[in-house]
Amino acid sequence: MSSESEPEDKATGLSSAKREDIWALIIAGIVMLLSIAAPEAVYNLFKKVLYIF
Amino acid sequence: MTKLRSLVVPGWTKIIPGLVFCIVFAVIVMNIDHVLGKYHKADVASAAIPAIEERLVEATALGDVGSIDSAEKQLAKQQKALDNVDGTVGDAWPVATLLYQKFQFKYVAMLLVGGILIRNIFGLPEILKPGVAAARPLIKPGIIILGVHYVWSDVVRVGGTGMILAAVFIFGTAITVMWLSRKYGVSDGLGGIMGAGTGVCGVSAIIATAPVVGAKPRDMAYAIGTILLFGTAMLFIMPYLGQALGISEPQFGAWSALAILNTAQLIAAAEWYGEEARNTAVLINAARIMLIPLIVVFAVWFYGIKGEGKGIDFWATIRAKFPIFILGFFVLIILNSAGIAFLGGPKSAGTPFWAMDAVYKWFFAIGFAGIGLSISIEDMKKAGGTAFAIGSGAATAKMVIGLIVVLLLGTELLRVGGG
Numbered sequence: 351m352s353s354e355s356e357p358e359d360k361a362t363g364l365s366s367a368k369r370e371d372i373w374a375l376i377i378a379g380i381v382m383l384l385s386i387a388a389p390e391a392v393y394n395l396f397k398k399v400l401y402i403f
Numbered sequence: 404m405t406k407l408r409s410l411v412v413p414g415w416t417k418i419i420p421g422l423v424f425c426i427v428f429a430v431i432v433m434n435i436d437h438v439l440g441k442y443h444k445a446d447v448a449s450a451a452i453p454a455i456e457e458r459l460v461e462a463t464a465l466g467d468v469g470s471i472d473s474a475e476k477q478l479a480k481q482q483k484a485l486d487n488v489d490g491t492v493g494d495a496w497p498v499a500t501l502l503y504q505k506f507q508f509k510y511v512a513m514l515l516v517g518g519i520l521i522r523n524i525f526g527l528p529e530i531l532k533p534g535v536a537a538a539r540p541l542i543k544p545g546i547i548i549l550g551v552h553y554v555w556s557d558v559v560r561v562g563g564t565g566m567i568l569a570a571v572f573i574f575g576t577a578i579t580v581m582w583l584s585r586k587y588g589v590s591d592g593l594g595g596i597m598g599a600g601t602g603v604c605g606v607s608a609i610i611a612t613a614p615v616v617g618a619k620p621r622d623m624a625y626a627i628g629t630i631l632l633f634g635t636a637m638l639f640i641m642p643y644l645g646q647a648l649g650i651s652e653p654q655f656g657a658w659s660a661l662a663i664l665n666t667a668q669l670i671a672a673a674e675w676y677g678e679e680a681r682n683t684a685v686l687i688n689a690a691r692i693m694l695i696p697l698i699v700v701f702a703v704w705f706y707g708i709k710g711e712g713k714g715i716d717f718w719a720t721i722r723a724k725f726p727i728f729i730l731g732f733f734v735l736i737i738l739n740s741a742g743i744a745f746l747g748g749p750k751s752a753g754t755p756f757w758a759m760d761a762v763y764k765w766f767f768a769i770g771f772a773g774i775g776l777s778i779s780i781e782d783m784k785k786a787g788g789t790a791f792a793i794g795s796g797a798a799t800a801k802m803v804i805g806l807i808v809v810l811l812l813g814t815e816l817l818r819v820g821g822g
Contacts, residue, residue, distance in 0.1 A: 364409045364410070369410060369412070370540040370543060371543065372410055372728075373540075373544075374541075374544045374547055374728040374731065375544075375547065375727070375728055375731045377544040378544045378548055378731050381548060385755040389757060390753060390758070392758035392759075392762065393758045396761040396762050396765055397761045400430060401433070401434055403438050
């Protein structure tokens, strides 16, 4: 599941897998904040609006 | 600040076309899945309603309040399924049932098969490749969000069982493959990554182990080719094999988590099999991927200390290879288990966790689109040689032994109750 074999960033020590993990945490955090702020809107978007047919 | 900046790779705009392509592909397929599912449910409802009505009449005649209540609820549910397609009793949609139930032609299969066909028949333009590669890891936020489905007792029971199974299977396979590779003269580099790859988590374990065992790019191509070939074959074979053997969803989830080597592929297979299978597979996989750093340490010990006398910084390796996204998954499980009222739960309408539960499948869909579009038959042809025979032999043995173990464990120990 990991990404391509991108070498580790020497300056930061961030490998591509670590970068993916951090982005996953950020994205999940954003989804959680949006779900706290407007649960009905998030639910409607992903359960109704995106199902066009 | 440097770390923060390094989260954005130079030239990140290159991922936009491919990512948009995967999102559009996922939206189209999810809609086809939705329509097929709707008509399949209506087909089932159309056949079921007369029998439920008969039961309701009998229960009313007997004055059995419990049966009346149950029949009325079932009738309302089936009528709703029929209303969704503006159908009436007697209408039939056998094609939808054939595709959706008999052939299990759900969004996972459509994205994977469709992606493979697009990639290998029409080819993937260069402009789309970076975005397709970036879409695959979007399964990770999906896994984190799926944490709202679990409570701590699931983690202790299913995850604990999974951790023991995973440890036995991982180290058993890795040690066997590394030992056989050495015995049959396969280079340490190729034997090391093949052992890690067949033992733990496929491609990520190969990439993590390659630098420490000094694997050559050609070795990596062989090992990744073998893992991809085996994983792709199992992804398509196992759900049908599971159905033919009649194994339960939790058992299938555990089996796929033990037998399939790649996180995305095993989640795809389990999701394909059913919701309960996916819940068990994700939890056991979480336990499994936490062992990745240990397998890297083991590979260094096996080839380094025993072979060439290389040193190892144990904690630095653990830190570098630990999949930190899984911590987010456990944080959500803790929050769900804590029973915090305002966060609710996946079944409490209007709450944050209920809203989050609607989202994860979309991340999975985009990730599966990325996987399907990344499966290149050319790459798989790179698999070969003694290492391929040893690697695929060990992976097959792991699959068969895994099946026996989950059949012996039964369903209940592996079922996720949720909260």
